[in-house]
Amino acid sequence: MENKAYENLIFEERDNVAMIILNRPQKLNALNTEVLKELEAVINKIKVEGSTRAIVITGSGEKAFAAGADIGEINKLDSLKAKKFSEYGQKVFSMLEECGIPVIAAVNGYALGGGCELALACHIRLASETAKFGQPEVKLGLIPGYGGTQRLARLTGTGRGIELLLTGETIDAQEALRIGLVNRIYQKDELLIRANELAIMIASQPREAVALILQSVLMINKCGLKAGLEFEAGSFGVCCSTNDFKEGTAAFMEKRNPKFTHS
Numbered sequence: 427m428e429n430k431a432y433e434n435l436i437f438e439e440r441d442n443v444a445m446i447i448l449n450r451p452q453k454l455n456a457l458n459t460e461v462l463k464e465l466e467a468v469i470n471k472i473k474v475e476g477s478t479r480a481i482v483i484t485g486s487g488e489k490a491f492a493a494g495a496d497i498g499e500i501n502k503l504d505s506l507k508a509k510k511f512s513e514y515g516q517k518v519f520s521m522l523e524e525c526g527i528p529v530i531a532a533v534n535g536y537a538l539g540g541g542c543e544l545a546l547a548c549h550i551r552l553a554s555e556t557a558k559f560g561q562p563e564v565k566l567g568l569i570p571g572y573g574g575t576q577r578l579a580r581l582t583g584t585g586r587g588i589e590l591l592l593t594g595e596t597i598d599a600q601e602a603l604r605i606g607l608v609n610r611i612y613q614k615d616e617l618l619i620r621a622n623e624l625a626i627m628i629a630s631q632p633r634e635a636v637a638l639i640l641q642s643v644l645m646i647n648k649c650g651l652k653a654g655l656e657f658e659a660g661s662f663g664v665c666c667s668t669n670d671f672k673e674g675t676a677a678f679m680e681k682r683n684p685k686f687t688h689s
């Protein structure tokens with residue numbers, strides 16, 4: 427069902443899968459403050475309503491996922507405002523990363539600057555063969571401000587990450603696949619179909635186990651191995667108290683398919 431409450435996003439939810447479409451195609455879906463505010467509102471809505479079990483994010487139009495933070499807006503910032511601008515974008519992207527629901531970026535064109543950083547904050551990245559990635563901020567006398575210096579280098583390794591950050595180079599989907607920036611490439615017309623199929627598949631998995639897998643993996647970025655393993659063991663224990671755990675293990679023993687209730 428499409429929700430018309432947003433000016434810069436299209437939000438739809440079907441079969442427990444939410445679709446968020448960045449919708450400023452005339453500006454290649456550049457992320458201005460209004461887009462970020464609407465993204466924050468959508469994430470809060472999803473969390474409060476509780477029906478969503480997977481999220482797909484993509485860009486509207488033929489050309490872009492998102493071509494970056496809005497340069498027209500950045501151009502007017504002084505140091506203090508720029509720091510707050512960066513902190514706000516970081517906050518919204520971290521909310522997405524930590525919302526406990528798997529988020530799939532379906533990158534359908536340019537994912538530059540803040541657009542690449544948004545894809546990096548998603549849990550899984552799928553790309554069309556026309557997708558292009560890069561952190562061109564250095565060419566504007568800037569650095570990435572929405573988490574790119576952290577998440578890119580963590581994902582690709584510091585060697586390749588630093589090279590991309592220092593050159594501002596734009597890479598195509600094949601190169602993004604090679605360095606681990608995306609998981610899979612699809613033809614342009616296939617991308618959203620495949621992203622949706624993956625989202626539906628993941629949405630059918632037991633909700634608590636899915637949320638705790640995400641949280642446990644994100645601990646990699648927050649703490650050392652010892653604390654991460656402690657968190658994993660605690661989460662493993664929590665899973666064992668759910669109905670879906672009882673159903674999943676009973677179904678295995680009884681040689682039948684499980685019927686999960688997400689409880």
Ligand code: COA
Nearest residue numbers: 452453454456493494495496497498536538539540562563
């Ligand atoms: N912020 C604000 N507006 C942007 C934008 C951004 N990051 N990226 C694109 N736009 C706007 C352009 O200004 C243009 O608007 P106009 O038609 O009102 O002039 C419109 O989107 C189309 O972009 P255009 O540059 O004409 O398209 P193109 O196909 O020639 O080039 C790109 C595409 C992506 C290569 C080019 O738009 C670009 O380099 N964008 C900036 C990328 C960037 O540096 N991002 C990091 C920002 S920190």
